Amino acid sequence: MRLFEYRRDNALYKNKSTKAAYQLWILRLLERACSSWRPDVVLVIKGGPITPNFIRRVKARANTLFVNFFPDNPLWMIPFGCIEAYDVFFTKERYAMRSLQQVGLGNLHYLPMYCVPAQHHPVVLSPEETRRFSTPLSFVGSRYDYRERFVRELADAPLRLWGAGWGRTPDPVVRGLVAGGPVFGHDKLCVYSGSTISLNHHHPMNDIVGVNTRTFELAASGACQVVDAKDELSPLFKPGDELLVYRDLGELRRLLDHFLARPEEARAIGENARRRAVAEHTLSHRVDEMLA
Incomplete structure (x- = not known):
């Protein structure tokens, strides 16, 4: 197996003015x-x-099978023609899969997301890390308008926010909850391990019935997560035992009140989730499912 990495920590890819030229160069390479x-x-x-x-050119010269494992909603995040070009296209969204199958695409298959235990695992915080990252309730993710509205409803909770865009909010209440910008790697694990409860709020357009990657990352990190209900969630993790699921703000507040007051119960749920994630939901498991 050989890896071809094209976007991680790459300023040219993330810069709108250079992205198109960079993508063309990457395709040639x-x-x-x-x-x-x-x-x-x-x-x-x-x-x-x-x-x-590109796919057609490569396939014309070699009998190569092209497979995509798409982490977002393909109805929203990738051009239709790109989906059809793949021999096999895996999606976490059964809703999208059914919609695309209804117009004749036969290359769609359901496959949930995953964790990577070498990257997603519990950590022990140093005193300095405890000062920076420990909190009863955390959310790690970028600011969007709908998320800011959601966070405002929880402004009376002991919540701290990490992610892009939160520091630019004009709302002083929300701005007062901001602990920092985007966190990656060990720092993100410190937030997860330093939180009694981790919020996992799905994107309303990107996650229709499917489960986001954060669910698996939090689980593998041993975090007790409280997550909005999704159709595909309960076959993957057991609600109430491996994660906490809410359907409205009232239920969310009741869960927060109960488990923030009982951190030992929250830790047990996080550990149950970690065991399930490592046993069933790693990238290796997903590759095996692709090959089955």
Whole structure:
């Protein structure tokens, strides 16, 4: 197996003025790599730069199978023609899968997201990390208008926020909850391990009935998460035993009141989630499911 990394920590990819040129350059490099390596399978994780023409050119020169494991809602986050170009397209969204199958696409398959235990695991915080990251209730994720409205409803809770955009909110109440900007790697694990409860609020457009990646990351990190209900959630984790599920703000507040006052119960739920995630929901498990 060979890896071709194209976007992680890459300023050219993340800069709107240079992204298109960078993607074109990346496609050329990847096409050369495919010509040299002649892979049997190209597994793409999301794959924004990958175009249908690129796939056709590579397949014309080699009998290569193109597979996409898409982490977002494909009805919203990828052009339709790109979906159809793949031999196999895995999605966490059964709603999207059914919608695309209804217009004739036959390459869609359901596959939930995953954790990577080497990257997602509990950590022991140092005194300085405890000062920076420990909190009864945390949320890690970017600010959107709907999320800010959600957070405002919880302003009386002991909540701290990490993520892009929160520091720019004009609302002084929400701004007072901001603990920092985006966190990655060990710092993110410190937030998860330093929280009694971790909020997991799905994106209303990106996660229709499917479960986001954060669910699996929090679980593998041993965090007790409280998450909004999704159709695909209960087959993956047991509500009440491996995570806490709410359907409205009233239920969310009741869960927070109960478990913030009982941190030992919250820790037990987080540990149950960690065991389930490591036993059933790693990237290795998903690759095995792809090959089955």
